[in-house]
Amino acid sequence: MAHFGIGIIGGGGIAAEGHIRGYQTDPRCQVAALYDVDEVKAREQAQRLGVPHVYTRLDELLERPDIHAVSVCSPDHLHGDHCHAALLAGKHVLCEKPLCTTWEDAARLARAVRQTGLTFLGGHVYHFRPDYRAMVDAYRNGEIGAVWLAEGDYISDMRAFYGPTSHTPWRTDPRAPQDILLGGGCHPLGLMLWALDTRVTEVFALANHRAEPQLPLNDCYVLTMRLANGAIGKLIAASGNRGYAPTGGHLVLYGDKGTLWGGQLYRNDPDAHRAEVIHDFKQQFKDHRPRVHDTRQVHHFAEQCEHFLDCIEGKTTPLTGVEAAARVVAALVAGVESARTGQPVTVRNDF
Numbered sequence: 590m591a592h593f594g595i596g597i598i599g600g601g602g603i604a605a606e607g608h609i610r611g612y613q614t615d616p617r618c619q620v621a622a623l624y625d626v627d628e629v630k631a632r633e634q635a636q637r638l639g640v641p642h643v644y645t646r647l648d649e650l651l652e653r654p655d656i657h658a659v660s661v662c663s664p665d666h667l668h669g670d671h672c673h674a675a676l677l678a679g680k681h682v683l684c685e686k687p688l689c690t691t692w693e694d695a696a697r698l699a700r701a702v703r704q705t706g707l708t709f710l711g712g713h714v715y716h717f718r719p720d721y722r723a724m725v726d727a728y729r730n731g732e733i734g735a736v737w738l739a740e741g742d743y744i745s746d747m748r749a750f751y752g753p754t755s756h757t758p759w760r761t762d763p764r765a766p767q768d769i770l771l772g773g774g775c776h777p778l779g780l781m782l783w784a785l786d787t788r789v790t791e792v793f794a795l796a797n798h799r800a801e802p803q804l805p806l807n808d809c810y811v812l813t814m815r816l817a818n819g820a821i822g823k824l825i826a827a828s829g830n831r832g833y834a835p836t837g838g839h840l841v842l843y844g845d846k847g848t849l850w851g852g853q854l855y856r857n858d859p860d861a862h863r864a865e866v867i868h869d870f871k872q873q874f875k876d877h878r879p880r881v882h883d884t885r886q887v888h889h890f891a892e893q894c895e896h897f898l899d900c901i902e903g904k905t906t907p908l909t910g911v912e913a914a915a916r917v918v919a920a921l922v923a924g925v926e927s928a929r930t931g932q933p934v935t936v937r938n939d940f
């Protein structure tokens with residue numbers, strides 16, 4: 590019998606395809622209620638997915654004693670308030686990425702988690718990909734030695750998600766549009782900081798707005814970053830890609846013994862002057878599918894929900910705790926600030 594009642598905050602695409610479908614694979618929990626400001630959509634989603642209670646006021650969902658934990662799946666700029674309200678109401682929280690969109694909210698959430706002692710998982714779902722995990726393990730096992738340069742890209746074509754008639758109109762709503770550096774850049778930066786177990790101390794960013802007219806913000810950022818472990822970080826986040834993006838992908842690590850690039854482990858043969866593939870993680874996991882994979886966005890949401898419940902039960906600790914998620918936001922808001930001012934920005938990691 591299910592012993593965790595789950596509430597969903599924001600009942601759109603990622604809530605339905607990712608979190609609700611994910612929780613429904615775990616017998617320890619039941620998705621009991623959904624809150625959304627769009628009542629028609631919320632009722633339609635709840636009926637389709639078998640969620641018994643629908644609310645258009647957050648406090649009504651949070652008042653329910655049979656809800657022990659929530660997933661926050663609202664638009665990015667609302668995560669801070671929604672997570673904070675849930676923590677104050679005594680609920681464990683799984684928050685979609687990015688944790689929030691301001692440094693102040695990140696610090697507020699870190700404080701609230703410390704004060705309440707509740708479980709908080711930052712929704713960095715790429716951490717659950719076995720090929721990325723294997724790359725991180727390879728680095729941690731010393732396969733590439735000490736890292737001197739780390740890269741990550743999120744170079745996307747967001748046309749299906751942009752505009753008032755798209756799947757997610759909030760992303761280009763001029764009142765609070767999604768900044769692609771936060772909304773997209775958090776994926777590779779989250780991976781980079783998790784892999785290296787470090788933080789960004791300083792950022793210098795360039796940005797432009799040339800490719801995606803529907804977004805009322807910069808659509809391309811390039812960040813250079815000073816990492817606390819001495820490595821240099823490079824991050825690209827862009828939403829106006831109209832073709833192939835032949836980069837190393839979300840996670841690239843250059844070490845003094847080898848390289849992890851494009852899902853493969855390389856080492857140079859200095860005599861042949863050639864890089865050899867030592868291990869191909871992409872190939873190793875080519876037939877792997879996330880537990881729920883008949884959805885529009887195929888990610889490891891069920892595995893992430895399972896990990897969240899494991900954390901609540903004390904079986905493990907969050908792969909991305911609130912402070913790790915806050916460090917990602919701190920670096921990205923520093924990037925936005927640097928692009929705006931044209932100056933390097935020191936990152937505050939004192940949450």
Ligand SMILES: NC(=O)c1ccc[n+]([C@@H]2O[C@H](COP(=O)([O-])OP(=O)(O)OC[C@H]3O[C@@H](n4cnc5c(N)ncnc54)[C@H](O)[C@@H]3O)[C@@H](O)[C@H]2O)c1
Nearest residue numbers: 599600601602603604625626627662663664665685686757
């Ligand atoms: N992990 C991933 O790979 C991934 C992929 C896509 C989206 N996301 C994240 O998931 C979140 C939701 O994105 P989505 O694609 O599901 O968008 P969506 O538009 O499908 O869903 C957002 C929902 O929030 C509702 N909403 C708006 N204002 C609200 C409020 N004040 N209170 C409650 N609900 C409100 C909207 O009515 C909508 O139903 C975003 O933070 C986004 O960045 C993550």
